[in-house]
Amino acid sequence: MVADLERSILQRLAAVDLRFTSGRRAIVDGLREAEGPVTLPELLDLVPRLAQSSAYRNLALMEEAGVVRRLVYSNDHARYELAESLTEHHHHLICESCGTVRDVQFDTKLERALDRTLEEVSAIEGFEVSRHAIDVFGICSGCAP
Ligand SMILES: [Zn+2]
Numbered sequence: 386m387v388a389d390l391e392r393s394i395l396q397r398l399a400a401v402d403l404r405f406t407s408g409r410r411a412i413v414d415g416l417r418e419a420e421g422p423v424t425l426p427e428l429l430d431l432v433p434r435l436a437q438s439s440a441y442r443n444l445a446l447m448e449e450a451g452v453v454r455r456l457v458y459s460n461d462h463a464r465y466e467l468a469e470s471l472t473e474h475h476h477h478l479i480c481e482s483c484g485t486v487r488d489v490q491f492d493t494k495l496e497r498a499l500d501r502t503l504e505e506v507s508a509i510e511g512f513e514v515s516r517h518a519i520d521v522f523g524i525c526s527g528c529a530p
């Protein structure tokens with residue numbers, strides 16, 4: 386595991402008196418390997434050594450510790466990813482047919498244009514933007530006719 390990532394996770398877990406156990410490491414490995422936020426069954430497929438009994442509780446504890454982010458889209462199981470502060474800024478492409486969620490990164494130019502636009506429209510409401518998260522809904526290539 387990347388040293389910086391490992392250190393950040395250790396710190397966050399230690400702050401809430403949790404150790405970075407092998408079960409929690411397996412979860413982080415699976416989430417890093419995934420191409421987007423995954424459900425628990427998908428995570429178990431990715432990391433066969435993961436025990437289902439402890440995985441759910443560890444995900445909940447790691448969410449509390451700020452290591453894992455839990456996402457819920459309509460008609461879907463909860464999905465999990467590493468907290469964005471531990472990874473890189475990205476957005477989600479959500480397939481409305483199969484429910485798959487894929488990470489997508491926009492280039493710097495588009496991100497800047499997005500920020501500018503969001504700041505402009507938010508300023509009208511006297512709202513100061515600190516960050517954004519964008520979910521894009523549609524049909525994935527696997528489901529497209
Ligand atoms: Zn799909």
Ligand SMILES: [Zn+2]
Binds near residue numbers: 475476496517
């Ligand atoms: Zn963005």
